[in-house]
Amino acid sequence: MKKISGLFFVAMLGGATTLGAYKLIFDNDKPSSALSVAPPINFTRTVGLGPEAVDFTEAADKAIHTVVHVKNVSYTTVPSNPMLEFFYGYRGGQQQAQVGTGSGVIITEDGYIVTNNHVVQNASELEVTLNNNKSYKAKLVGTDSKMDIALLKVETSDKLPYATFGNSDDIKVGEWVLAVGNPYNLTSTVTAGIVSAKARNLSKDGIQSFIQTDAAVNPGNSGGALVNTRGELIGINTMISSMTGSYVGYSFAVPSNITRKIIEDIMEFGNVQRGVLGVQGGELNSAASKELGINETQGFYVNSVVKDSGAEKAGIKKGDIIIKIDERPISGFSDLNAAIVTKRPNDVVKVGIRRNGKDLTVPVKLSKNEIYSYSGLELEDLSPAEKKRFNIDYGVKIKDITDQQYMPYYEELKDGIILSVNNVKAKDIETVSKLLSDKSPNDRVRVEMLTRNGQIVRFIM
Structure with a gap:
């Protein structure tokens, strides 16, 4: 009888612990202000919980109402062909409509919507359709082709549901995420996965810094939301890595912190304001370190410093190894870029460097990117x-x-x-x-x- 009572007590204690963990992880009060940012406390860690213990319904319900279907109509002129016109009545010189589709995320109640640049590229007409099937004509406010972000605006007297920005710097590799969008014109589609990697760079210029996930993303998902388990926006789904054009296990999203900075710049300045550190070099690995004659295999090696830049004025020199930006560890160039891309000219960052085996921290005022x-x-x-x-x-x-x-x-x-x-x-x-x-x-x-x-x-x- 004592054994049975003991087992019953352990079971009750385990159940209370599980319920307490669920309450701690998934309860959320969403701020109501436009372009609002989630509280800095990280409630999303689910260490030790299996997939069966995670409930995505609340996050999905929040997200699907903020994600819209975007239709891009462009016109091309059909070339004239006298032979076809004579024999078949074919008429050239006329305009032919081409329609592309994608997704977008409402970010303010008065109708600002963020999507991908490639979703709205070359558009003559733009139309967005909400989850309640209401459609609106949209105006293109501005774009950033490098980060593949575009900002749209619809005019409406209705107060629209909008997404709350989460802090994409706080997400962890292995954390559950949801991708919400309109793949293959299937509206309000939700898929789940985990964060596979952070600060992933896929471009030759190294400016991009993506969140990589294994949530299924397909054509039409572009511009849609990547949200955490509380339904907060942590990324804009942008691309997949595939030989077939369809999902094969990897998808990429622009982090919410970068997205938010871009759209705020477009709203305030009309274009994106990029600050630069003023250093040139490369990331370290075993081969590079051996060639340079140093022991460190992680960090950004400074090969040269731009004249009159913030880095030069702060005393950064050739041979320094950048290991931190504002206490954020720097393993290579993608980490360095991810730390700087959310900053503006004249912002001051604390740069941790390793020089001759000693660690130093210097404040650097970012200069303006003259491009x-x-x-x-x-x-x-x-x-x-x-x-x-x-x-x-x-x-x-x-x-x-x-x-x-x-x-x-x-x-x-x-x-x-x-x-x-x-x-x-x-x-x-x-x-x-x-x-x-x-x-x-x-x-x-x-x-x-x-x-x-x-x-x-x-x-x-």
Whole structure:
């Protein structure tokens, strides 16, 4: 009888512990303010709980009402063909509509919506449909092609349900997450998985910093929400890694902290403000460390420091190894970028460096990234040598091209010098950025450009 009583007591104690853990992990009071951020306390750790102990219903119910279906309508002109017109009555020269679809996330009750740049690219018309089947015409407010983020706005007198931003820096590898979107036009689809990796970089320039998950994401999910088990937005689903174009086990999302910073910049400045540390180098591994003659195999090795940058003014030198940014460990370049990409020019960061075996911490004031992005073109000021070479005293250079629509003209545009925008002389980056920041992303812009071969060309952007 004593054994039975003991077993009953243990069972009751185990049940109370489980209920207490459930209450601690999943209870949540969502802030009501627009663009609100979740409390910094991390309630999402579920160490020791199996899949059967996790309930996603509350998180899914919150998220599906904030995720919208995005329809992108663009028009192309069908080329004329006299032979087909004569024999078959085919008529060229007419406009043909092309329709693309994706997802988006409502982030304010008055109708701001975040999605992917590639979902709305080249759109002539944009329409969003809510989970309650109400549809609205949408206006493109601004984009960041490098991070593949776009901001839309719908006009409505209704107060819309919106997502609460979580802190993407607090998520853990192995944490449960949900992907919510409209794959293959199947609205309000929810899939579950775990965070597979953080600060994943997939681009050649190293600027991107994705959350990798194994939640199933397919075409149409782009621009949808990645949420934690409390339904807080921790990422915008962006892409999959697949040879077939469909999900095979890996999907990637732009972290919510980066997304939030981008859309706040677009709202306030009209473009994305990027701060730079002012160092060049590479991440360490066994091979690199052996070649450099050092013992450390983790961190960012400083090979050179940009003149007049915040790093130079703070005393960072060649040979230093950056191991922390604001107490955030830095294992390589993706970690370094993830720590800086949410900052703005003139922000001060605490940089932990290892120099000759000793650890130091120095404050660094971030300088302004002098590269200006517009419609998939990366622009920068001309150097004195370039002005002398082309015998000009003004203009801005097309440093790089990030938008697929320009790839057929890559050779003509790359390293070209923009001389004027809408018949206004392009004196420098500041002048050009002011001219373009007043334009809607759908506006046509007349550009006069000097190619690297010395030819003057004019085109519409």
